[in-house]
Amino acid sequence: EDKVVQSPLSLVVHEGDTVTLNCSYEVTNFRSLLWYKQEKKAPTFLFMLTSSGIEKKSGRLSSILDKKELFSILNITATQTGDSAVYLCAVETLYGNKLVFGAGTILRVKS
Amino acid sequence: DTEVTQTPKHLVMGMTNKKSLKCEQHMGHRAMYWYKQKAKKPPELMFVYSYEKLSINESVPSRFSPECPNSSLLNLHLHALQPEDSALYLCASSHFPSDTQYFGPGTRLTVL
Numbered sequence: 464e465d466k467v468v469q470s471p472l473s474l475v476v477h478e479g480d481t482v483t484l485n486c487s488y489e490v491t492n493f494r495s496l497l498w499y500k501q502e503k504k505a506p507t508f509l510f511m512l513t514s515s516g517i518e519k520k521s522g523r524l525s526s527i528l529d530k531k532e533l534f535s536i537l538n539i540t541a542t543q544t545g546d547s548a549v550y551l552c553a554v555e556t557l558y559g560n561k562l563v564f565g566a567g568t569i570l571r572v573k574s
Numbered sequence: 575d576t577e578v579t580q581t582p583k584h585l586v587m588g589m590t591n592k593k594s595l596k597c598e599q600h601m602g603h604r605a606m607y608w609y610k611q612k613a614k615k616p617p618e619l620m621f622v623y624s625y626e627k628l629s630i631n632e633s634v635p636s637r638f639s640p641e642c643p644n645s646s647l648l649n650l651h652l653h654a655l656q657p658e659d660s661a662l663y664l665c666a667s668s669h670f671p672s673d674t675q676y677f678g679p680g681t682r683l684t685v686l
Binding site: 494506564 | 664
């Protein structure tokens with residue numbers, strides 16, 4: 464059965480801290496790994512990773528994938544209160560259009 | 575237009591009611607999805623439409639009935655729901671099947 468595990472489940476940091484969120488997966492026929500940020504409503508897309516070792520960056524956020532060890536990390540530097548959200552990791556398989564989601568990491572950034 | 579829209583934002587219905595959720599996108603995406611998300615849980619896939627044809631039904635009860643009238647529109651018809659069906663219903667779309675999915679804002683459904 465396809466599985467995506469995120470850690471930690473929740474995290475509280477102070478503004479300005481750097482955080483690293485983890486996502487490990489066991490899926491057959493891996494196609495891509497996606498990170499989403501979810502605040503009150505819908506998940507918003509952050510990154511899609513398909514190749515190992517290539518870092519994707521967007522402002523203070525960055526992510527990298529290791530297809531050999533089957534994990535990805537999401538880094539957020541100089542955190543701000545607006546980064547407080549649930550961060551979801553999802554893996555897409557080659558066959559079918561399914562996203563398998565992890566349980567999410569709840570991040571709270573205190574001012 | 576680069577977004578997925580959903581209506582209504584909130585819906586309260588009784589167990590004998592019939593209602594519909596609507597999802598629309600004008601990005602030319604050819605795959606559309608319905609997800610159900612309970613509180614503090616990740617989204618769970620319900621249905622996938624590829625090129626306006628139902629391609630995945632994740633063993634969803636028949637009281638949920640999807641419909642894709644055209645490539646821009648996706649409906650979810652609700653009938654005889656149970657209180658445990660109360661959740662956030664999310665629509666997503668992608669350019670092609672197996673492409674990055676973009677989510678709408680969701681409909682918060684409460685079944686009394």
